Amino acid sequence: MVCEPSSRRAAGDRLSKAYDPLSTEHLQQDLTRRSLRGGLIAFGSQAVRFTAQFGGTILLARLLTPHAFGLVAMIAALSVLLDLLKELGLSAATIQRQEITQQQVSTLFWINACFGCLLALGLLLAAPAIAGFYGEPELTSITRWLALGFVVSGLTIQHWALLRRQMRFTAIAVIETGAELIALAIAVACATQGAGYWALVAQRVAGPTLTLVATWLLCPWRPGLPARDAEIAAMLRFGGSFTGYNLLAVATRSLDQVLIGWLWGPIVLGFYERAAKLVLVPLNNLNAPLYAVAMPALSRLERQPERYRHAFLLVFEKFAMVTMPPAALAAVTSDWVVGLLFGPQWQAAAPFVASFSTAAITLPAMLAVALLYLSQNRSGDLLRAGLVDTAAVVAAILAGLSFGAVGIAIAYAIAGLTLRLPLAIWIGGSQGPVNRRDLAAALLPSLATAGAVAGSVAALRHAGWLVASGPLTGLALSFAAAAPLAFAIFLAIPRSRRILGILRRLPQMLRHGPAPSSLGTAGE
Structure with a gap:
């Protein structure tokens, strides 16, 4: 009888685990x-x-x-x-x-x-x-x-x-x-x-x-x-x-x-639903891979608090940086966005796009905070956060109802900025490796940049310095004004500058694996 070498047997065990659809040991x-x-x-x-x-x-x-x-x-x-x-x-x-x-x-x-x-x-x-x-x-x-x-x-x-x-x-x-x-x-x-x-x-x-x-x-x-x-x-x-x-x-x-379909019929709802789709499609296409990758990875790190904290904050801040400023830009150029993409017959959707884009400034951060509950098995906190958020949204919808469908959209946007995001950070950071200060510090650079982008482009349009012959030209000029400003603000803030450095090193990290401290820079 020939004994199989232990190293070969161990390799075989690892191989069998890799093909076991229920095992995750090989992922560690x-x-x-x-x-x-x-x-x-x-x-x-x-x-x-x-x-x-x-x-x-x-x-x-x-x-x-x-x-x-x-x-x-x-x-x-x-x-x-x-x-x-x-x-x-x-x-x-x-x-x-x-x-x-x-x-x-x-x-x-x-x-x-x-x-x-x-x-x-x-x-x-x-x-x-x-x-x-x-x-x-x-x-x-x-x-x-x-x-x-x-x-x-x-x-x-x-x-x-x-x-x-x-x-x-x-x-x-x-x-x-x-x-x-x-x-x-x-x-x-x-x-x-x-x-x-x-x-x-x-x-x-x-x-x-x-x-x-x-x-x-x-x-x-x-x-x-x-x-x-x-x-x-x-x-x-x-x-x-x-x-x-x-x-x-x-x-x-x-x-x-x-409520909109019941009170005002399918045509108004069609404008409202297409505006929501126009804004939410880009967000959902960023949110889906975030959950697909981060959820299983963070769940495997649940018993390693420091690695968990560093990994989450890195993902959280990068996600905010790539979503908040573009949403702010869309909010102040909604008429051009609708005119370019849907055509002039859809201009009634422009106020809805502006409101949903304003709400979209906060939605990615709130979705990322939900990862804390799921990956830490905090199902009770998840449900409590949902109840609080539901109360805020229902109150906003009822407050805007008397002002029509546009009033509902505006109230929804205001509630996101003033109630929903602060409450999500407060509850999400109440326990676990990631605290409230971590979440707020990671979010502030992107939130400030979004405000600067929206304010500057809106001011240029109001002053008559950003005039366009058509929606494509208007959006191009707005982007040309907003992109350098956003990049300059991120470079001026130390923690977001470190995130940009990590993005530049990404190809090397993929080839050779990250340096021991590379996952810690976002939260330190």
Whole structure:
């Protein structure tokens, strides 16, 4: 009998772990470089998706009417809420878990699948009532077709969570990008053939179906029979708190669209929804890779407080630097943005774009703070933060309601700057390795830069020094004025200057791994 050398046996063990869809031990050895490379892959694919989504938003707006978008938006507000119920936060529970078994994931899979089917059935039965609520008969058939998406996506949740848990960012990028592009192509093809709102319905059904097929092909895990497990209850509690937080966030975000559609009809809602989409598409395309990369990486660092703090603050500050100043610029050039991208027939959407862009200055930071709760298993704090944030948003919507749809959008923006962001920092930094002072210090440079950008461009326009013959020229001149100012402010502030230095060293870090102190510079 020949004994296998221990080194070869250890290498074989590591190899088998690497191909085990439930194990994450092999990730610990190279977590930082894997996260950096995963971030590049995620942001690269997100750039492609952003181009597709942004281009699709513009193209479909020129092919379809505000009425078509308003009809689909009426049911989409409810669909997003039901989608969260189907998910139950169990993908986050799978990703956050340090160790997980085949029985546990199988049980979670069947829970998600059953909930997806139940919600689809409920939506099918409720379709006539929804159409009656809005007074739009077309919503009956739209609702029934969109219900199919819940059955399909319920079968995808745990496979998707395992891909993210394993940090398989290339597979995730292929699935997301491919499904996005094909679904958009289907929508554009239908729209050019005069399908009207059915083009948007086809896009929403095709996306989840394509994702299901690709996810099952690229994730080798297959579910077994459900079984009783003592840990399932804990995972359901975590998922329940996460779902409660998301339900509160989405319910408050959907409340405005429900009220606008009910009170002022699909045309006003079409302007409102397209404006929100125009602003939120870029943010979502940055937020998605942030969660895809940072969530599993930070969860693995939960038991190493200093490494966790340094890694989070580095991500947090970089995210704020690349999102806050552009949002501020869009807020003061909204008329040019709408004119260039949607055309003159959509100018009624300009006040909405200005308000949503103002709110967008704070949204990325609030989303990043939510990572603290998820990666630290602080599900109770997550739900409490959601309740506080919900109260602020509902109060803003009710305050703006008497001033029409534009009043709602303006009140939403004001609440973000004065209430929601300060409360998120206060609650998010109340415990754990990252405190309130860390969050505020990391955020202030980007917040100050955003204010300077908005103030300077608005002042130039008011003084008549920034006059353009068309929207493209106006945006180009505004960017030419804002970009050097933002860069100069970041260079003048020591901590943001260090972040720029880290970005310059990124290629070397990807090749050789980061220096021991490179993750600490953001928070020191």
